[in-house]
Amino acid sequence: MDASVKNNVIAVRRSKEDKKVLRKQLKASHTLLKHEGISTAPQPTKSLVVANGGLGNGVSREELSAALNEMGELETLIMHPHKPYAFVTYRSEESAWKAHIHLNGKKLQCGENSVTLYLSYVDSVTCEKEESVPLPEGLVLVENFVSLEEEALLLAAIDWLSTNEDVTAQKALKHRRVKHYGFEFRYDNNNVDKDKPLAAGIPQECLPVLEQCVKNKHIDIMPDQLTVNQYESGQGIPPHVDTHSAFEDTILSLSLGAKTVMEFRHPDGRVVAVVLPGRSLLVMKGESRYLWTHGITPRKFDMVPVCDPQSPAHTPDLGTRSNLTLYKRGTRTSFTFRKIRHEPCRCAFPSACDSQVAPSAPSPPSPPSLPCCHADAALLEEEYVHRVYDAIASHFSGTRHSPWPRVCHFLSSLPPGSVLADVGCGNGKYLGVNPEVIAVGCDRSIALVQICAQRGFQAFVSDALSVPLRTASCDACISIAVIHHFSTQERRLAAVKELVRLLKPGGRALIYVWAFEQEYNQQRSKYLKDQNKVHPEYPSATENTPEGSQEPHEKLSIHSSRHSEDNYRPVENIQDVTDGKLSVHTNRTAFNTQDLLVPWHLKEGKKRVEEKSGEGGKKDKRKEMSKKTSGNTCSAYSSSSIAKLDGNPDPSPGFDSNMSSGSHLDTSDVSKPSPSCDTSQTSSSTLKLESESSPAPVYHRYYHVFQQGELEQLCGQEAGVNVQSSYHDQGNWCVILEKDMGR
Ligand SMILES: O=C(O)CCC(=O)C(=O)O
Ligand SMILES: [Fe+2]
Ligand SMILES: [Zn+2]
Numbered sequence: 001m002d003a004s005v006k007n008n009v010i011a012v013r014r015s016k017e018d019k020k021v022l023r024k025q026l027k028a029s030h031t032l033l034k035h036e037g038i039s040t041a042p043q044p045t046k047s048l049v050v051a052n053g054g055l056g057n058g059v060s061r062e063e064l065s066a067a068l069n070e071m072g073e074l075e076t077l078i079m080h081p082h083k084p085y086a087f088v089t090y091r092s093e094e095s096a097w098k099a100h101i102h103l104n105g106k107k108l109q110c111g112e113n114s115v116t117l118y119l120s121y122v123d124s125v126t127c128e129k130e131e132s133v134p135l136p137e138g139l140v141l142v143e144n145f146v147s148l149e150e151e152a153l154l155l156a157a158i159d160w161l162s163t164n165e166d167v168t169a170q171k172a173l174k175h176r177r178v179k180h181y182g183f184e185f186r187y188d189n190n191n192v193d194k195d196k197p198l199a200a201g202i203p204q205e206c207l208p209v210l211e212q213c214v215k216n217k218h219i220d221i222m223p224d225q226l227t228v229n230q231y232e233s234g235q236g237i238p239p240h241v242d243t244h245s246a247f248e249d250t251i252l253s254l255s256l257g258a259k260t261v262m263e264f265r266h267p268d269g270r271v272v273a274v275v276l277p278g279r280s281l282l283v284m285k286g287e288s289r290y291l292w293t294h295g296i297t298p299r300k301f302d303m304v305p306v307c308d309p310q311s312p313a314h315t316p317d318l319g320t321r322s323n324l325t326l327y328k329r330g331t332r333t334s335f336t337f338r339k340i341r342h343e344p345c346r347c348a349f350p351s352a353c354d355s356q357v358a359p360s361a362p363s364p365p366s367p368p369s370l371p372c373c374h375a376d377a378a379l380l381e382e383e384y385v386h387r388v389y390d391a392i393a394s395h396f397s398g399t400r401h402s403p404w405p406r407v408c409h410f411l412s413s414l415p416p417g418s419v420l421a422d423v424g425c426g427n428g429k430y431l432g433v434n435p436e437v438i439a440v441g442c443d444r445s446i447a448l449v450q451i452c453a454q455r456g457f458q459a460f461v462s463d464a465l466s467v468p469l470r471t472a473s474c475d476a477c478i479s480i481a482v483i484h485h486f487s488t489q490e491r492r493l494a495a496v497k498e499l500v501r502l503l504k505p506g507g508r509a510l511i512y513v514w515a516f517e518q519e520y521n522q523q524r525s526k527y528l529k530d531q532n533k534v535h536p537e538y539p540s541a542t543e544n545t546p547e548g549s550q551e552p553h554e555k556l557s558i559h560s561s562r563h564s565e566d567n568y569r570p571v572e573n574i575q576d577v578t579d580g581k582l583s584v585h586t587n588r589t590a591f592n593t594q595d596l597l598v599p600w601h602l603k604e605g606k607k608r609v610e611e612k613s614g615e616g617g618k619k620d621k622r623k624e625m626s627k628k629t630s631g632n633t634c635s636a637y638s639s640s641s642i643a644k645l646d647g648n649p650d651p652s653p654g655f656d657s658n659m660s661s662g663s664h665l666d667t668s669d670v671s672k673p674s675p676s677c678d679t680s681q682t683s684s685s686t687l688k689l690e691s692e693s694s695p696a697p698v699y700h701r702y703y704h705v706f707q708q709g710e711l712e713q714l715c716g717q718e719a720g721v722n723v724q725s726s727y728h729d730q731g732n733w734c735v736i737l738e739k740d741m742g743r
Pocket of ligand 2: 241
């Protein structure tokens with residue numbers, strides 16, 4: 001090839017590349033306008049928006065500013081938390097122009113990953129003021145409370161190698177090291193043996209610090225108990241309230257070593273992230289001690305303000321607003337000083353107080369523990385998922401009638417003639433959404449499958465881990481609110497694998513699971529919002545769960561920053577704090593643990609309603625429902641029109657029906673459960689509780705609520721499938737998977 005031809009080929013290639021970059025840049029501008037309201041300028045200015053260069057992409061301030069600084073002197077660099085873009089303003093337009101030429105379409109290495117930057121000029125930079133969120137009431141943070149020398153002295157006072165004979169539960173907890181002095185805090189009963197002081201009292205080295213605390217009126221009486229926690233990077237402590245009956249009001253926590261971010265969560269869903277710098281003292285009193293939970297999410301990076309002089313990434317020239325950076329966690333050691341309480345607690349927060357009234361939902365007589373093996377897991381699910389759904393099926397079905405728009409959208413996108421499996425189909429509300437597809441449902445609950453059959457849908461009883469359908473027989477699968485009922489990670493993965501097995505190559509699966517995070521984009525979910533409202537459309541605050549809500553959007557307090565979206569790391573199980581026993585969730589409050597029991601208050605009276613409405617007979621609901629839900633309208637059908645089961649139709653002609661598992665709970669039906677209940681159900685005595693004051697039986701369903709990123713990570717473990725998209729929908733995490741063509 002002669003030189004001119006070669007040059008032409010290179011020029012063509014280059015122009016092709018340029019066109020590609022231009023196309024992508026335009027797309028990025030379009031997205032910025034559409035989703036963020038940021039309009040780009042057609043002509044050069046001093047300011048640029050850097051798409052993909054945001055903290056939300058895992059780009060740190062240091063990495064981005066290093067690249068930008070090479071093009072000229074910066075005036076400001078603004079990085080909003082969680083956003084996938086940054087704004088840069090140069091001192092001169094020429095530098096901005098240079099950055100545009102050299103960095104647009106270029107890859108930036110960020111740790112192990114790289115991102116491609118797209119730069120566009122902007123006329124003005126949105127310098128959204130950080131919302132200054134107050135700290136929880138009663139919380140005080142005192143920076144530089146101890147000197148560097150005192151810090152070293154205190155750290156040296158802890159001998160991690162020695163073990164105290166008299167300490168039963170003093171051990172390296174799964175996710176951090178712990179040592180107790182004065183009294184042992186026992187993680188098996190969440191309390192202290194008040195009559196059994198430890199041989200080792202609070203170390204002498206702590207006394208000057210404690211005296212200072214008393215002198216400064218941070219605490220009235222000298223503490224007599226110390227818990228030292230040591231966290232390596234990536235470790236944390238689950239959200240909890242220190243047991244009221246164990247300790248007096250004030251709790252002091254001294255942070256030594258690396259800084260961390262502690263999250264405070266109010267039962268109404270508010271989350272405040274507080275940066276705890278090394279050598280600072282956190283004083284928790286009143287509401288912040290009694291009502292808000294505190295916890296440290298296990299992660300390796302936190303998002304912290306760059307203006308914090310503690311931060312190694314401190315860059316004072318760049319202004320202070322939105323100057324956040326990723327901070328890599330190091331080892332942190334905390335000294336938590338508390339005073340043992342000898343009388344019952346009489347705080348003003350009875351809902352969170354173990355000394356005062358019982359919690360709103362009675363616990364099962366003997367709450368189960370998280371399973372440690374496959375057999376235990378199967379037993380737990382049998383008792384706390386399958387039996388419950390069979391017992392509450394009718395009432396449950398009456399509350400589950402509005403198909404979700406985004407699920408409908410997925411179903412409506414399937415070409416006519418597609419084969420669809422709804423694994424964990426519940427009462428079958430999605431089976432008629434797209435009448436052009438061949439839909440079959442399965443559910444572990446025979447009672448729910450009977451309801452499907454009653455409506456004229458094809459459904460059979462089956463365990464979601466072993467669906468009696470041929471491999472690669474389905475164009476699409478849906479699993480709506482099912483996988484969160486599996487009690488081990490292995491079983492959740494097995495459920496994903498089973499969906500993938502059913503798919504044809506190129507087939508797609510839609511998965512919904514309930515989210516740990518019930519606040520998203522600064523909005524609390526309906527699930528949380530309706531906690532005090534008795535709304536005709538929704539279950540009451542103390543009642544059953546619609547599974548609708550959202551991701552925590554931690555508010556930045558003056559002293560705080562939101563943490564980064566580090567890769568998902570499982571939350572340390574609350575077991576370390578409550579020892580083993582699953583806790584009973586209070587409906588319509590924020591979650592404070594990932595594995596829990598969710599109460600279902602069974603309502604009586606179905607029969608009466610049916611008699612009144614005169615719609616007790618059997619009816620083919622499929623046509624009616626298809627009519628109403630075809631297209632993308634997703635209209636609800638009335639729960640009072642659900643036929644009463646007066647027979648036992650064979651739910652699954654042609655299929656093996658003696659399988660077990662994967663019951664269905666709807667994701668976000670927020671409709672009021674109609675007073676419908678099949679009173680002839682049987683139930684396990686360990687699940688159902690009746691008390692004199694509340695004759696309505698309460699059942700408990702096991703859930704594993706997913707943290708952001710966890711579902712993607714789970715699906716990522718299954719080879720031969722891609723996560724095509726993932727999103728948050730009404731308090732659920734959702735993914736669409738696509739099976740590889742080659743499989
Ligand atoms: O590490 C901390 O600062 C808090 C420890 C804590 O909350 C506890 O031990 O109860
Ligand atoms: Fe605590
Ligand atoms: Zn209390």
